[in-house]
Amino acid sequence: MNRIGIYGSLGRMGQAIVAAMPALDAVHAGGVDAGEDPGPLAGQCDVLVDFSAPAALDAHLAAAIAAGTPIVIGTTGLSPHHHDAIDEAAERIAVLQTGNTSVGVGLLMALVRDAARKLGQEWDIEIVEMHHRDKVDAPSGTALMLGEAAAAGRETTIAETGVQGRAGLVGARARGTIGFSSLRGGTVVGDHNVVFAGNGERIEIGHYAQDRAIFAAGAVRAALWLAGRAPGRYRMDQVLGL
Numbered sequence: 001m002n003r004i005g006i007y008g009s010l011g012r013m014g015q016a017i018v019a020a021m022p023a024l025d026a027v028h029a030g031g032v033d034a035g036e037d038p039g040p041l042a043g044q045c046d047v048l049v050d051f052s053a054p055a056a057l058d059a060h061l062a063a064a065i066a067a068g069t070p071i072v073i074g075t076t077g078l079s080p081h082h083h084d085a086i087d088e089a090a091e092r093i094a095v096l097q098t099g100n101t102s103v104g105v106g107l108l109m110a111l112v113r114d115a116a117r118k119l120g121q122e123w124d125i126e127i128v129e130m131h132h133r134d135k136v137d138a139p140s141g142t143a144l145m146l147g148e149a150a151a152a153g154r155e156t157t158i159a160e161t162g163v164q165g166r167a168g169l170v171g172a173r174a175r176g177t178i179g180f181s182s183l184r185g186g187t188v189v190g191d192h193n194v195v196f197a198g199n200g201e202r203i204e205i206g207h208y209a210q211d212r213a214i215f216a217a218g219a220v221r222a223a224l225w226l227a228g229r230a231p232g233r234y235r236m237d238q239v240l241g242l
């Protein structure tokens with residue numbers, strides 16, 4: 001039975017992950033939260049999951065590397081520096097980073113990539129997300145992943161085509177851009193809607209999370225899948241077989 005250690009164990013996701021473990025035959029090896037040393041836990045478990053804060057990621061990766069322990073990173077709000085650090089870590093240990101561990105978003109990514117490829121540049125793409133009032137990063141990690149999936153379908157990237165938020169005299173929409181809008185309020189677990197707006201018609205594909213248990217189950221599945229893997233950077237679609 002695999003022993004899973006949690007960085008961010010007292011948070012909303014950390015608690016949901018602890019609750020998800022028994023049904024998936026995983027064992028909770030312990031948790032680390034703000035102000036605690038991440039090192040010892042890394043040496044006491046088979047695999048780590050990180051649902052904490054971007055500012056903590058460098059220390060969590062260093063601890064995982066030092067112990068040779070694979071790590072699932074679900075924390076969002078990551079910068080290019082963090083992605084470089086994950087790439088470097090993946091030369092030494094198995095790392096899986098994703099902004100969303102749910103099955104539904106895994107499938108939505110593939111649908112969005114396919115739709116963007118088939119519809120082409122004449123269809124404008126806008127991604128709208130809504131989350132609870134306590135979420136600190138925007139756009140959500142999932143929105144950014146969906147944007148990258150849409151951009152990949154058009155053989156481009158969000159760095160080249162992404163537009164985050166609009167206010168004031170911003171001018172007409174530039175062809176080929178992918179827009180992001182973020183709403184915050186209440187206790188919304190996580191809603192994502194991808195809008196393909198054409199001339200005289202519109203397609204919308206969405207995912208509406210009703211319970212963090214779906215993310216937690218996906219995180220445990222990812223951790224069990226990652227434990228014992230060779231060094232490398234892995235993806236959620238590999239875990240889900242999508």
Ligand SMILES: NC(=O)C1=CN([C@@H]2O[C@H](COP(=O)(O)OP(=O)(O)OC[C@H]3O[C@@H](n4cnc5c(N)ncnc54)[C@H](OP(=O)(O)O)[C@@H]3O)[C@@H](O)[C@H]2O)C=CC1
Pocket residue numbers: 007008009010011012013014032033034035036051052053054055056073074075076077098099100101102141215
């Ligand atoms: N990939 C996915 O499927 C999902 C990803 N997420 C992401 O996971 C992250 C956590 O979300 P959520 O649980 O809602 O947030 P919470 O704020 O509820 O929990 C974060 C936890 O991490 C702790 N923490 C903060 N800094 C550190 C640190 N330096 N070391 C260890 N622990 C630390 C916090 O402690 P303290 O309160 O003391 O600061 C808190 O217990 C977010 O980035 C969120 O976007 C969320 C849902 C699904």
Ligand SMILES: O=C(O)C1=N[C@H](C(=O)O)C[C@H](O)C1
Pocket residue numbers: 076077099100131135139140141142143189190191
């Ligand atoms: O902070 C959250 O709550 C969530 N964060 C993830 C994200 O940024 O996409 C995943 C999910 O939508 C919930």
